[in-house]
Amino acid sequence: MKITPEEVAHVAALARLRLSPEQSAKLTGQLNDILTHMDKLAKLDTSGVPSTNHALALTGALRPDQARPSLPRQEGLANAPDSDGVSFIVPRVI
Template sequence: MSISEQEVRHVAHLARLQLTEAQLRQMTGQLDTILSYVDKLSELDTEGVAPTTHALAASNAFREDRVAPSLPRQEALANAPQHNDESFIVPRVI
């Protein structure tokens, strides 16, 4: 598999990356090497191999939810840079 400079330029544009011509040539070569390696992996016979999401067996490490006493409001607000005695005051994010 091969990738062209035009394709790298297009992906860089989508990612809002500004690449110099030298960076573009370097990135094209690096991506071409990666894609060639991935293409080589497709030559492997995977018949009978079960699909997996992880190389190692993993289980969910979450615990069950438990009701527990919470921190009192005044104690939680004690170290806040700004509060109004009810809640934290934070900058508006739009």
């Protein structure tokens, strides 16, 4: 088994997902199928091969440090589930 039910629970916690027991069982099976397919990568010798994170060799895109108009606060808050017109409101943390 590539990934155990306990690992599935751990990964779900990392990803901030709450899974039902049925969901967990189904996902464990499916993730095992998928990860078994990934095994073929391990058979390939990649020693000394650099990793590619990005297909184009673009370097850091910089622009002059000038103030520009940005989204007005009201528009930024327009989609907020809860706000007081100034900030996003979330459940109490402390």
